[in-house]
Amino acid sequence: TPHLAADPKAGAAVKAADRAHVFHSWSAQELIDPLAVAGAEGSYFWDYEGNRYLDFTSGLVFTNIGYQHPAVVAAIQEQAGRLSTFAPAFAVDVRSEAARLIAERTPGDLDKIFFTNGGAEAVENAVRMARLHTGRPKVLSAYRSYHGSTSTAINLTGDPRRWASDSGNAGVVRFWAPFLYRSPFYATTEAEECARALEHLEATIAFEGPATIAAIVLETIPGTAGIMTPPPGYLAGVRELCDRHGILLVLDEVMAGFGRTGAWFAADHFDVVPDLLTFAKGVNSGYVPLGGVAISAAVADTFATRPYPGGLTYSGHPLACAAAVATLRVMAEEKIVEHAAYIGETVLGPGLRELADRHPSVGEVRGTGVFWALDLVRDRETREPLVPYNATGEANAPMAAFAAACKKGGLWPFVNMNRTHVVPPCNVTEAEAKEGLTILDAALSVADEHVV
Numbered sequence: 001t002p003h004l005a006a007d008p009k010a011g012a013a014v015k016a017a018d019r020a021h022v023f024h025s026w027s028a029q030e031l032i033d034p035l036a037v038a039g040a041e042g043s044y045f046w047d048y049e050g051n052r053y054l055d056f057t058s059g060l061v062f063t064n065i066g067y068q069h070p071a072v073v074a075a076i077q078e079q080a081g082r083l084s085t086f087a088p089a090f091a092v093d094v095r096s097e098a099a100r101l102i103a104e105r106t107p108g109d110l111d112k113i114f115f116t117n118g119g120a121e122a123v124e125n126a127v128r129m130a131r132l133h134t135g136r137p138k139v140l141s142a143y144r145s146y147h148g149s150t151s152t153a154i155n156l157t158g159d160p161r162r163w164a165s166d167s168g169n170a171g172v173v174r175f176w177a178p179f180l181y182r183s184p185f186y187a188t189t190e191a192e193e194c195a196r197a198l199e200h201l202e203a204t205i206a207f208e209g210p211a212t213i214a215a216i217v218l219e220t221i222p223g224t225a226g227i228m229t230p231p232p233g234y235l236a237g238v239r240e241l242c243d244r245h246g247i248l249l250v251l252d253e254v255m256a257g258f259g260r261t262g263a264w265f266a267a268d269h270f271d272v273v274p275d276l277l278t279f280a281k282g283v284n285s286g287y288v289p290l291g292g293v294a295i296s297a298a299v300a301d302t303f304a305t306r307p308y309p310g311g312l313t314y315s316g317h318p319l320a321c322a323a324a325v326a327t328l329r330v331m332a333e334e335k336i337v338e339h340a341a342y343i344g345e346t347v348l349g350p351g352l353r354e355l356a357d358r359h360p361s362v363g364e365v366r367g368t369g370v371f372w373a374l375d376l377v378r379d380r381e382t383r384e385p386l387v388p389y390n391a392t393g394e395a396n397a398p399m400a401a402f403a404a405a406c407k408k409g410g411l412w413p414f415v416n417m418n419r420t421h422v423v424p425p426c427n428v429t430e431a432e433a434k435e436g437l438t439i440l441d442a443a444l445s446v447a448d449e450h451v452v
């Protein structure tokens, strides 16, 4: 059981030091009040005040095997003692082993692994590879997506709230992907949504000129934007459009990959093999920064005799690769992917649907595995979101009250606009998942007070 001895004085010092010199990402520096974290283990973390939280966010959806897994901590320590760093241009045992284990899990012929330090950098390189492979300039990406915050990745990201950091549209064309609950196509069935989304994509390709398009980049199941599982047939349809026009399909599995959806990769659910697959986060549970691109034989072949122009000083860092090797072994030995599927089917899925039946603030429950969203609404009929788009301050009060109620109950929630995402570690126990549902139940009663 985690250590819970309260030490508010130490906590205040940690906070003061943070406030003095740490400049936080995605934040107005004076409007934030970061919690001082004293420690973490498994599905929990705790502060200096004696509060323990069930982490239903997995950090930023990356601690797929929870915090401080002893096997991974030991592997990092062992690697640090043996060879703590080495430059990318050398063959290093732990790097090759990480690549082999990843290639073994990725679908189809995605058997070459280009390592990066995180997700955005993986997306940057996938796009670069696609442009060089096809010799074409444009890339298509979906509204309601998140691909990272570096230059190309933020351009691909289909969320206008993020475009303040946009460095200018570098050949990116955005399109609408399917999302029946808030359908951009006025569809009323999954089949209709799928057909119209594919017609829209086909028309977009035709107008842009197929011969100008290098790649279509999609999150297999969009995560940050709301965990929207595409309707049956959509991804197969996109694959077919890509094949017809010589366009590469890039599936971004930075969030959905490595067990989150109850499969090794979300693409496994749809029997679709992309040309390039980006990953990060769950590959080593985020213990040391790591990401990468899994590359098809055809794309890899483009760079057989022509140098690939890309890479960073720390690409394929031995500590990060050691963490990946240990994580992937733990996932296999502890059957963590199967467990994530089981928890989704038997606890989270039924439990969240049951909450939706009783709480009028829940407009829709979506998800699979340990990858769920509750779309909270003021009005179930009109589907008006519980808070207006991009609300702050008083306008965001209902979501703030919901989040506060979760924390008071001992659960740290993932909150994005009018949604809460239920994304605990893939090895969350049945008892922990049920404990989380009980806390959500109480917090949703607070959200219900704002239903019209």
Ligand code: PLP
Residues within 6 Å of the ligand: 060, 118, 119, 120, 121, 123, 146, 147, 148, 149, 219, 223, 224, 252, 253, 254, 255, 256, 280, 281, 291
């Ligand atoms: N792609 C997807 C689908 C993501 O969810 C994220 C991060 O949340 C990224 C890319 C960016 O990853 P990173 O923050 O590691 O650069």
